[in-house]
């Protein structure tokens with residue numbers, strides 16, 4: 233039996249900003265949400281400052297960076313398309329991690345990963361710049377084992393497996409088949425020296441099964457479902473509930 237490092241929970245606070253932006257009152261506070269999630273034990277905060285600022289705005293990024301200076305053990309993960317507005321945030325804020333996501337400007341939400349070799353040429357210099365700044369780079373990827381070597385070759389430190397197809401299959405006869413795709417992709421990533429993150433539509437129902445079935449997941453970034461849960465339970469109890477899901481999944485994986 234081998235044990236793996238505990239999977240880090242990074243809370244994505246996009247949807248707190250989405251609600252905040254519907255009035256000019258500054259509530260609910262994005263930084264307050266992050267503070268309460270960190271106090272409850274979250275290991276990181278994630279934001280996706282989209283170019284249209286539908287939710288996370290530039291000021292949120294800077295205020296969260298200031299907050300996270302008080303939490304040296306926690307990580308700041310900034311997501312975005314590096315050919316749009318992401319790199320300016322990376323240069324100014326120097327987060328722990330940049331997650332490159334191939335979204336178009338007005339895209340409804342993230343729904344696919346990068347593709348190689350098509351995307352390699354334009355990503356390589358941007359990855360090199362982040363790494364030269366001391367910022368870890370994670371590439372948002374579909375769970376395709378054959379793509380992992382190319383992701384490593386372009387300089388990525390990690391991949392983030394796009395988990396919506398797994399989430400959509402959870403609780404159906406297709407769950408095991410989907411989970412096997414992610415297990416093979418994670419193993420392929422590890423084989424070429426990539427760390428493995430995961431995210432999109434993970435929730436309290438499907439998280440433990442994912443971590444039980446996919447080896448070596450270093451970080452899950454969870455936003456939509458977690459913030460929805462927090463509307464019912466509060467940030468603290470919600471983060472603790474998700475931490476229990478992480479612990480359950482890892483216990484099953486290591487059993």
Ligand SMILES: CC(=O)[C@@H](O)[C@H](O)COP(=O)(O)O
Pocket residue numbers: 244246247280282311333340341342372431432455
């Ligand atoms: C990369 C990913 O899957 C999510 O972080 C996604 O970017 C969330 O964006 P929205 O909150 O705008 O749906």
Ligand SMILES: NCC(=O)COP(=O)(O)O
Pocket residue numbers: 244278311392430431432433434453454455456457458
């Ligand atoms: N990278 C995934 C993320 O940050 C949050 O995705 P979701 O939980 O809002 O679907």
